[in-house]
Amino acid sequence: MSKAPQSFQPLPKLWLDGQVIATEQATFHFFSHALHYGVGVFEGVRCYTLDSGVPAIFRLKEHIRRLIDSARMCLIEVPFTQQQLEDACVAVVRESRVDACYLRPLIWIGEGPLGIGSTSNKIRAAVGSFPWGAYMGEEGLAKGIRCCISSLSRIPQTSNLPKAKICGQYVNSVLAKRAAQLAGYDEALLLDHNGHVTEGTGENIFMLRDGILKTPPLSTSILAGITRATLLELARERAAKLGITVVETNFGRDEVYCADEIFLTGTAAEVTPVREVEGRTIGAGKPGPVTRELMAAFQDVVRGRDASKSHWLTPIASR
Ligand SMILES: Cc1ncc(COP(=O)(O)O)c(C=O)c1O
Known part of the structure; x- marks a missing residue:
């Protein structure tokens, strides 16, 4: 497996639990339940530059709906509405001042008791993004x-x-x-x-x-x-x-x-x-x-x- 370092440059702004912050300020707890057991749900969404020069997110509603459905299937109670999560994606693009990017909304079981059956952990939500050209x-x-x-x-x-x-x-x-x-x-x-x-x-x-x-x-x-x-x-x-x-x-x-x-x-x-x-x-x-x-x-x-x-x-x- 190639060990050559791959460049990765996330966009400067990230939405975390309701607020837009600098991406480098987003840090997470070691005792995040999802880090240990994988119960988080995510989406991959693309923002394209239209021929008119305006950035536009492709099928945002459908992506956020699937994100909420994924959370429901995992018994995660999402502390944000569909509209709030759509607005979060728009805010990240706007605040990062980019024309095209890949957005990564993620909702996960956060820090707290580490038991597999723990239900009291905070549910965290974030949207990060980065430029992504042709995947293959x-x-x-x-x-x-x-x-x-x-x-x-x-x-x-x-x-x-x-x-x-x-x-x-x-x-x-x-x-x-x-x-x-x-x-x-x-x-x-x-x-x-x-x-x-x-x-x-x-x-x-x-x-x-x-x-x-x-x-x-x-x-x-x-x-x-x-x-x-x-x-x-x-x-x-x-x-x-x-x-x-x-x-x-x-x-x-x-x-x-x-x-x-x-x-x-x-x-x-x-x-x-x-x-x-x-x-x-x-x-x-x-x-x-x-x-x-x-x-x-x-x-x-x-x-x-x-x-x-x-x-x-x-x-x-x-x-
Ligand atoms: C396992 C898997 N299948 C299919 C897809 C394609 O789905 P979509 O077109 O919604 O990105 C994805 C990507 O999200 C995926 O992770």
Whole structure:
């Protein structure tokens, strides 16, 4: 595993428990329950610079709703409303004076008794942010990435809550990603216990074969990705033009190996093409026509060029 230091420069302002403070002033207690047991919930949200030059947060309402749902699934009583948490994200962008960034809202069980069953600890909430370019690198976006099938299964619904973005559940993703990188791949695809392909370590998956665009259904052990929902809508609207049928259905690794096109979707990964899965070249070994069309459609939405989707954007009023 590469030990080369990676640069990381968070934005100067962070929202913590209701107030905007300097990021370096945010310090946390060693006896924070979540640090030991992983019961915190988080979101990843992107703010884009629209073509007009105005920064706008993409699908903020949906992200904060999923954050509150994740907390509910963990029996965390969130001490802030949906509106307050949305306002917190807007405040971080505005106060940090940036045009584009990645936002990380996090709610967690804070300091206090360390017993596993402790219920009296304070619930803490924060929103931090940092600039984040192409998650898989510009080359990955342009040429497509290489994936393996992880030897680790995706967390099952019988022992975890895969629809929630719970900190501790990401051990599964981190281990799968590290193993993939050690083996020379960019990303890992995880199967469920029935052998169905579920998703990447932080992305949902779509595959195309003979004009049928498939993505696993929400009944599978996947995160209900907001980018997945976005791409489903964009693909269905363009189905006739692209000559495709869009279906939510399970598929195995054998189908993935023989796909004409594959792409991954996520807030960090946006729409990332896959050019190889474990030595099997996907299509022509470069992003295919349907993938390229949907990547462009996605960029039109997040840059404010698609007026029909302006309701997904929260512009940040001038500072
Ligand atoms: C495990 C997992 N699957 C899928 C996704 C994609 O979800 P979204 O498009 O809402 O970012 C993410 C990222 O949040 C993730 O962590």
